[in-house]
Amino acid sequence: MEWPSMLDKRRIMFVLLTICAAMVVLAVRLMLIQVVPGFGHASPALIRESVGQREQQVVLNSGRGDFYDRSGMPITGESYPALLVFPNKEQMKATSETETAADILGVSRKEWMDFVQQLKQPGWWTINRRTGSDSREILRDVPQRLTDSQAKRLKAIHVPGITVTDYQARYIQPYYASQLIGFIGENPERLQSQFADKLAKGQFTLTSRIGGSGLEKTFQPYVQGIGPTTLSLFTDGQHNPLGGLDVRLVDPGNDHYPTQVITTLSLPVERKIEELLERLKVRKGAVVVLDAHTADIVAMSSRPGFDPNRIRLDERGWENLALRAVEPGSVFKTIVAAAALEERVAKPDEVFRCEGELGKFGFSCWLPGGHGSITFAEAFAESCNITFAKLMQRLSSETLAVYAKKLGVLLPVGWTGDAPGQSGFRQLDGEDAGQLFASGTRVDDEGVRTQTAIGQRDVRMTPLAAANMVVTLLNGGVVREPRAVSEIRFKSGRLLYAFPEQTVSPRSGISPKTAATLRKWMEGVVDHGTGTSLQKAKWKLAGKSGTAQTGSGDLVHQWFVGYGPTTEPRFAAAVLIADTDATEAGLANAVFRGVMDILAAEPTLSASVDPTRP
Incomplete structure (x- = not known):
């Protein structure tokens, strides 16, 4: 057997050293590409993928206006x-720190361990940690609000992977004013049909949350923002934090966004009205309050309510x-009276005869036996059905x-424009038009x-149109368009756009x-007509009552629309109590x-909003 010569040994050693050196250089280069931004001109896609494999990220603030x-006063955003x-695998171990965390949160050690063990990605300790299987229900876990004491004690313990930070609740x-x-x-x-361009640009994904109803929906283009504020933790393959990287806060850092949408609402008034509806046990209905001069929406309440974090689409709350x-x-x-006065088919003091029955169509007055002889003006105050049938x-x-x-x-009637x-x-969002006659109805049929x-x-x-009708009477017959929003401002406070009256x-x-005549007649409703129960109010009031058959058994809609005070009107309002029974009489x-x-208890409430303020 012939042994390798000294020269051959050197060649083998050289090849081995070259291979080892190449492997070392390759390993170092791969490490630098992954750790040092831009090293070796690595492609952005490679860098993003590399970082994404070891980055655990959670959104603190969506960046939505x-x-x-x-x-x-903020209505959204807290x-x-x-x-x-x-x-983090360290959380899986039974340590004194994990027991302390459970104790601080007021839960059992088992509940805390069950929570951390099921985590596959960063998660908030939430109020509701169960998920729903009902596709009609939209569930959102809401992070639990920590007390100052809880936050301080949790910061003091050392459990890998847990951090106390500010959460921006939507x-x-x-x-209030939720609907x-x-x-x-x-x-x-909807994202694919209405926002295809933003999906293509990567500004949205199919899981992006957008406005589903209300101003959130109509003002979507103005509140969507430019990006979220996120908190990231960089980890190795075992979910352990990478040394030196720690937790990082990433903020878009833009002075213009998120935007601020200034509504015409008075939050204190809205809150008190919703508390009133709760106190009077209103199950279903609405209240609209408008500024008497501008028709701006001061309050708009609807019942039943709903939880924006737990929405059942079929319940339609x-x-x-x-x-x-x-x-x-x-x-x-009120419309029939306005038409009769304007067309001069009847005078205010003309006397009509109400015997309680019209004599055809089974049509009767609400007052058994009728009102007897009654003037047009008094018929409005007493809401005489027979008189208005004859006017028609x-x-x-x-x-x-x-x-x-x-x-x-x-x-x-809501604000529409450029x-x-x-x-x-x-x-x-989705404001209905009113209706006089349905499609296919014989409009000249006397019974109709x-x-x-x-x-x-x-x-x-x-209800909005009814309240605005009252504003029209208060403004001498001029029909205004109620605003819900007066202006949009950038984050810095600089004006983006003001919606004009x-x-x-x-x-x-x-x-x-005619407008003045109808206002006077509305005063008569409260003075001696169907609204005398309002005489004990803080202001002298005026208005018009209404009761409507719904076609659903004995259920009726109760209405009252009007304004106050009568001397110098400040506000118009409409109240609808829907689908009521006999036990709820007089609720509107x-x-x-x-x-x-x-x-009346809000003397400093401004009559209108000035959209030109600096």
Whole structure:
């Protein structure tokens, strides 16, 4: 056997050393590519993928703009301390620190260990840690608010992967004006149909949360933001923190975003009205309060309520009944009276005869035996059905439609106009139009017209339109467009856009003389008509009551619309109590009085919002 020569040995040694050196260089280079940003001109995609494999990230703030009331009080967006947990194998061990964490949180050690052991990605210690299997229900875990003591004690212990940090909750609890503001949620179909360009640019993903209803939906383009604030922890393959990287906060750092949407609402008034509805046990209905001069929405409440973190789409508690058109009952007699006065088919002092029955169509007055001899003005105060049926015999259906339009009850009345990047922008989400006659109805049928005269049959009106009708009377017949939002501002406070006050048309309404007559008649409703229960209110009030058959057994809608105080009107309001039974008689009047008493206790509430303020 021939042994390798010394030269061969050197060659073998050289090859081995070269291979080892190459491996060392390759290993070092791979390490540097992954750790040092930009080293070796690594592609951004490679860097992102490398970092993503060891980065555990959680969103602290979505970067979405918030809504504020007219005085700057936040309606959405609340920051509070919460516990964030990153998956870490050290958490799985039974240590005194884990027992201390459970004790601080007020839970058993088993519940704490069950929580951390099921974590596959960073998670908040939440109020609700169960997930729903019902596809009709949208569940969102809400991080538990830590007390100052809990936050301090948790920061003092040393459990790998847990940190106390501020969490930005979207909805402040209790959540007031919830149906007007709305909710956000995932909607892949809408994202693909309406935001395809932003999906293509990577600004949205199919799991992005967007406005699902209310102002959250209509103002989506203005509140969506430019990116979230995130907290990241860099770990190795065993989920242990990488030395030197620690927890990092990443903020877009832009002075313009998130934006601030300034509404016309008064949050203190809204809160008191919703507490009133709760106290009076209102199950279903709506309240709208408008500024008497500008028609700005001061408050808008709807029942039943809903939890924006736990939404059942089929229960529709998120639906805003203030914008849904329903039977208005005798509130509609205001339009009939306006048409009769404007067309001069009846004088205020003309006397009508009410025997309780019309004598055809099974039509009767609400007062058994009737009102006897009664003037037109008194018939409005007493809400005499027979008088208004006879007035309708003097008006054509087309004429009545003209005056329904003049008083703004047939079309959506919310603010509509041009806004940044949009033409024909509507502030209010899904506002119904009103209705006089349904499609296919014989509008000249006498029986149809008789029922129409008292706001039944096909007639529909929204509470917002009803309140705005009162504002129209207070403004001499000029129909205004109610605003929910006065302006949008950048994060720095600089004005982005101000929504101007608008009228439907300067000459679209009824005459000032007729408007003044109807205001006087509304005072008579409270003085000696169907609204005498309001005489004990803090202000002297005026208005019109209404009761509407719903077609569902004995259930009726109760209404009261009006204004106060009568001397120098400040606010108009509409109250709808929907689907009530005999045990709830008089509830609309009671709510209206309560709402006006709340407003009377707010002497400093500004009459309007100035969108030009610096």
